[in-house]
Amino acid sequence: MEEMSGFPKELVSRILHLHFRDCKTKVSGDALQLMAEFLKIFVVAAVRGVQQAQAEDLDTVDVDQLEKVLPQLLLDF
């Protein structure tokens, strides 16, 4: 998992600040790094779920699989 690409800290920071209601809210450096990991695992869970939901031997995975996986994914997160 270490070799996988991930979310840059700067991006995570900007996304979070986009949705903060209070302009005084800040995020610690460690929390940013941890959030980057959190988002990465969210995406990987979605991707793996979609790929596993693929019952047949299809080479391409499409949106139908994502629809099957989405409810549980959102419940888990």
Added chain:
Amino acid sequence: MEETEAEEERQFSHRQRLKAAVHYTVSSLCNEVALDKQVQFNKQTVAAIAEVTFRQCENFAKDLEMFARHAKRSTVTTEDVKLLARRSNSLLKYITEKNEEIAQLNLERKAKRKRKPEDESSEPAAEVVDTET
């Protein structure tokens, strides 16, 4: 009136740029899984995952802000992030472990930075010691 419209446009394009950046990262992750498992993800699926991720970030951000405020802090910390991961045991475990890894890594980096100035003053300049012959 024009100012608010310009401001709205600026905010909209800022949002679009962030979405695009998320899409790029999601796309990279999808490619890595695709290579590993020898499957392919079509563009709509990648875009859909990116969209879901971006939207969930709104919930995550608001929750984090609430957690920090609840603890009477204005800075979001790793404790708040861990609280975000509470819904699934395996997720919480993973995040807790990652947190420890990150803390350990940062400690090591700090220790290296503190040692460096001492090393440079005690060793003479550019004497290459050949350890492999």
